[in-house]
Amino acid sequence: MSRARFLDAAKALDARLDAFVHPLSGPAGEHLATDVAYLGNPNAPTRLLVISGTHGVEGFAGSACQTRWLTEGITASDDLAVVIVHALNPYGFAWVRRVNEDNVDLNRNFIDFESSLPANLGYDELAGALVPDRWDEETQEATARVLLGYATEHGFPDLQAAVSKGQYNHPTGIFYGGTEAVWSRKTIRSISSSYLADVERLGVIDLHTGLGERGIGEAIAEEPDASERTRLEDWYAEFTVPTDGTSVSAVITGDILAALKRWLPNAETTAIALEFGTVDMVAASNALRGDAWLYAHADPLGPEALPIKAALSDAFAPGDEEWASSVWDRFVEIREQTTRGLLA
Numbered sequence: 001m002s003r004a005r006f007l008d009a010a011k012a013l014d015a016r017l018d019a020f021v022h023p024l025s026g027p028a029g030e031h032l033a034t035d036v037a038y039l040g041n042p043n044a045p046t047r048l049l050v051i052s053g054t055h056g057v058e059g060f061a062g063s064a065c066q067t068r069w070l071t072e073g074i075t076a077s078d079d080l081a082v083v084i085v086h087a088l089n090p091y092g093f094a095w096v097r098r099v100n101e102d103n104v105d106l107n108r109n110f111i112d113f114e115s116s117l118p119a120n121l122g123y124d125e126l127a128g129a130l131v132p133d134r135w136d137e138e139t140q141e142a143t144a145r146v147l148l149g150y151a152t153e154h155g156f157p158d159l160q161a162a163v164s165k166g167q168y169n170h171p172t173g174i175f176y177g178g179t180e181a182v183w184s185r186k187t188i189r190s191i192s193s194s195y196l197a198d199v200e201r202l203g204v205i206d207l208h209t210g211l212g213e214r215g216i217g218e219a220i221a222e223e224p225d226a227s228e229r230t231r232l233e234d235w236y237a238e239f240t241v242p243t244d245g246t247s248v249s250a251v252i253t254g255d256i257l258a259a260l261k262r263w264l265p266n267a268e269t270t271a272i273a274l275e276f277g278t279v280d281m282v283a284a285s286n287a288l289r290g291d292a293w294l295y296a297h298a299d300p301l302g303p304e305a306l307p308i309k310a311a312l313s314d315a316f317a318p319g320d321e322e323w324a325s326s327v328w329d330r331f332v333e334i335r336e337q338t339t340r341g342l343l344a
């Protein structure tokens with residue numbers, strides 16, 4: 001449904017459309033795809049890239065922003081083109097998962113798999129507690145005590161890092177980065193080659209949900225060099241950088257923004273993840289743990305799925321109007337700051 005609305009809105013603006021069809025289908029047997037809508041001069045030296053659904057279920061909010069933007073009318077020009085990537089992880093989006101078809105967190109997958117994989121000893125220690133064999137109340141309480149014990153011993157930031165920075169040893173765990181480049185990574189690589197290879201100035205907004213205070217949209221930059229940092233300071237009233245310790249996000253391995261910058265070495269790229277807060281971190285992490293358990297140890301279409309999918313929607317795709325309208329207002333603000341920065 002989200003896809004049809006997006007495509008209708010893009011067609012109404014005569015956007016150039018391109019579909020990257022996913023090999024698997026959705027729960028209703030529907031085709032899955034990542035769609036690209038390109039507006040404006042194909043040779044524009046300056047482009048704005050807006051991505052939704054890097055984390056599957058988080059795409060409900062991102063898709064709504066992209067579609068409303070199209071519906072209200074996007075003003076591309078000879079100087080500034082707009083590239084919208086809709087549902088980069090279409091499988092997770094359709095199946096209401098944050099991860100993809102391989103249980104991979106796409107935003108931990110952009111590492112060099114030819115080199116030794118990043119270690120995460122904290123996760124190794126906590127793996128059995130994070131995604132236990134059972135997910136009854138008793139097990140949830142017992143494993144919560146294990147996690148709390150880790151936080152008491154090492155501090156909460158270390159717990160957050162162990163859980164969420166990315167891990168490569170536990171394929172049925174959470175924040176798993178995979179063993180090779182996944183479909184969505186190859187897809188965004190291909191989009192980058194087709195639509196951005198000759199770009200001179202690029203702004204990137206990758207839309208996320210689930211971290212931070214409810215309704216707040218934190219602009220998070222990854223590994224900015226000195227010149228990108230200067231632009232970030234010029235463009236945005238506020239932004240954070242995980243390696244500075246200023247972000248709601250832990251320092252993560254294998255993120256998409258750093259990858260885009262590596263692929264486009266000649267472009268002047270200014271990239272942020274825009275992270276909209278929903279529920280508190282424990283609730284969000286419990287939703288992901290339950291979902292990982294469901295796929296590892298139960299039937300994702302069985303009766304246990306209902307409360308788990310409801311918790312996942314609460315944490316990553318809230319339905320309430322107030323939240324949706326704060327997301328939209330913040331998206332507009334960040335988009336306008338980005339556009340002004342790109343054209344300055």
Ligand SMILES: [Zn+2]
Pocket residue numbers: 055058207208209210
């Ligand atoms: Zn996300």
